[in-house]
Amino acid sequence: MAASPRAFVLRHTRLRPVPGLEEIRLHLADEVLPLWHAVQIETGDPDAALPYWAFAWAGGLAIGRHLREHPEVVTGRRVFDLASGSGLCAIAAMKAGAMDATGADVDAFAATSIALNARANGHRVSVVRRDVLDEEPPDVDVILAGDCWYDARLAERVLAWLHRARDHGIEILVGDPGRAYLPTDELIELALYEVRTTTELEDLERKEGRVYALRPA
């Protein structure tokens, strides 16, 4: 990597309120393809992942709205935000009164963004930058999984891990706009929100983001 991930994130994003969740500010980008290209150059990796961390995704936006309406889901509890990206769900949990929050992501720029964004909102969020899906679930009360059902293999691994977490007594909240690999048979719908996203990422500016609990065993 040529510069520090922090310098790269700051250079390619702007701190601004999240549409529909204006009380949260994130370092966000406007366009995905130029930034993806910059990531490929910066990392020297033509297969570098999409810069998910520079956008607030529909699934995370739905979880954020849900936590604003129902802070009791996380108030005073320990929260783990799987596939955290920008850290949106972890930050929303802290705003709703969580005791502590951890954001986990495999992407180095996401890890940097989670920390930067948490600080920009006056919160501390711990960062785990590794793939936890082959590990035992963490010692927390609630797991948030925002928008992680877009890839078949990832979805299969996330579901198996969430099942293990549920069997440990952890409460699970999934947020999703209807991605291809969403395991609807395994979920109970709790809420539906119209969320504002961008046609840089989606077919429409407004999407229906649903929040689900994991069905009991």
Ligand SMILES: C[S@@+](CC[C@H](N)C(=O)[O-])C[C@H]1O[C@@H](n2cnc3c(N)ncnc32)[C@H](O)[C@@H]1O
């Ligand atoms: C579509 S983004 C969602 C980000 C955020 N939750 C939101 O809703 O705005 C999916 C995120 O999953 C992360 N991811 C992919 N595989 C992962 C894994 N095995 N463990 C943790 N995060 C992963 C990606 O790096 C990306 O940041």
